[in-house]
Amino acid sequence: MTSPLRVGVRRPDGPEPDIELWLHVPSRLDLVGEAVDLLTAQTERERRTALSARQLRFHFRTALAEALANAMTYGNRLDPEKDVEVRIHVGLRHVRVEVTDAGDGFDPHALADPTAPENVEREQGRGLFVIRHLADEVTFNAKGNRLCLVFRAH
């Protein structure tokens, strides 16, 4: 089966503009790995100086996989007809990632602490916690269906 994934790239003119990448991913969990690989490789190719190899390999990749899986599962209810949209702005000193689903949003403050003793043996509930520790900045839009992650060059 050929992959439905194609990364779009816009490279505006000017001395220091952000390069923009985008990718629409159908809500299929088997596509998460490939989408993360494509976007990580393209981000690295566009601007090697923005993030360190470790930030890209670990922080960026893991957080992006979490964000995609959450958007597909909770936002789009795993409906393969619904896409998750990823937009990545690659600057010289930072990378900003926006992950948008077609769902009704949720309250990110209403989640339990997965490291509390009563929760540590639970199978689920670690995704957003992991994201918050890996990205330098994590915000949601008011509706709660768009997650914005910022990774800064250290």
Add this chain to the structure above:
Amino acid sequence: MAFTVTTDKSGVVVVAVDGQLIVGNRQDLKQKVLDALEKGGRKFVIDFTRTGYIDSSGLGVLVSLSKKIRELGGDLRLAGLNEDLQTLFELTKLDTLFSITRTPAEALAAF
């Protein structure tokens, strides 16, 4: 192939994870371990020496397998985590739940 299952001469089942353990392939790992349990395996080492990254659903599968194996009187050990993956286990406090060794050989020797 993402997961390679071998059984050493003392019956310890070693599962090597090649690449990533994430939402898209975690069920394959789960099934491989459940199959080995079905065949009577009780001692398990999951070898992450060649693993790039693990997401939270991958962690979740390890938690559920660990519970299942313990219920059956077995033991699950993790080995070969790189610095990043070790950080992930510490962050989520899962380093307190699992027995983690530096190399698969150390995990095998500890049984």
